[in-house]
Amino acid sequence: MDVAKLTEIGLSKREAQAYLALLQMEEAKAGEIAKLSHEDRTNIYDSLGSLVKKGLVSYVLRGSKTYYRAAPPSKLQDYLTEKEKILHEIMPGLDKVYKSYEPKPTIETYEGREGIKTVMSDILKEGKDFVGFGATDRMYYLFPEFTERYLHEREKRKIRARQFYAEGEKVLPSKYSEFKTIPREFSGPATTLIYGNKVAIFMWFIEPPVVVLIKNKEAAKAYRRQFEFMWRIVK
Incomplete structure (x- = not known):
């Protein structure tokens, strides 16, 4: 599986590694994900937190332990669609700023x-x-x-x-x-x-x-x- 392809759509390298590692497991603890993605535990928590915010990873608490699950790959398309929607909303304002000055050579x-x-x-x-x-x-x-x-x-x-x-x-x-x-x-x-x-x-x-x-x-x-x-x- 290609980490580089996921970075091209906006994930960091660590996020991509964590997501791909988690896809291979039904659910896992942070330490297990860190081991499979060859990442240290400190960084894996940051990556998982970021993926949760993006809607690409979910988690459940069982007692004192946290278990993570990867969202279906189709969620990546939803993530990109949402980004495109945001860009579409701000484009008029960006164009207005860009065109507000006289073009120079x-x-x-x-x-x-x-x-x-x-x-x-x-x-x-x-x-x-x-x-x-x-x-x-x-x-x-x-x-x-x-x-x-x-x-x-x-x-x-x-x-x-x-x-x-x-x-x-x-x-x-x-x-x-x-x-x-x-x-x-x-x-x-x-x-x-x-x-x-x-x-x-x-x-x-x-x-x-x-x-x-x-x-x-x-x-x-x-x-x-x-x-x-x-x-x-x-x-």
Whole structure:
């Protein structure tokens, strides 16, 4: 059973270890859970208390002893649904604060898989057609499952894209994509995507990959003009 997967949905590592250990027993005392999860007793009490607050663990008192039970795994879905509900309630206020100031030109850097997901999700959220060029198949080779989900969601939202591919690159088919091919010597290990008033530069040659996101209307216009010039002359 994967502790890492549970940490991705919001549990701490110790909470995940305690919950998984308790799932293997009908009920157990703290010391038994600590032994199975390879945790000391002091920390296990903190983890169990936190899991009780989250509704993922319950307990019963028998005399002077406390026995713990794991909630059914379906309770994890209820936990996430409740978190999503809370987020939905506070989003209008957060957006109001975020949009209360005049946007200034900014350059942001995102790193690794999660950083790439953040920027690609921003493209979907923007919801507008975009253009791009350079190493357009790298994301698929590094993150095939995420790329397929992204393309599926893009098609659902009917977001169109025009992109240049270098000769020999894998073309990622999409109902709303248009491609032109350029010689490989004019491509490189980076991808540039222009969407809305933003320019995203994916640097695949760095480990882990890095995305530089430029938020500036004039910069986006300049990159887009360059793209449109190339699009006209490439057959």
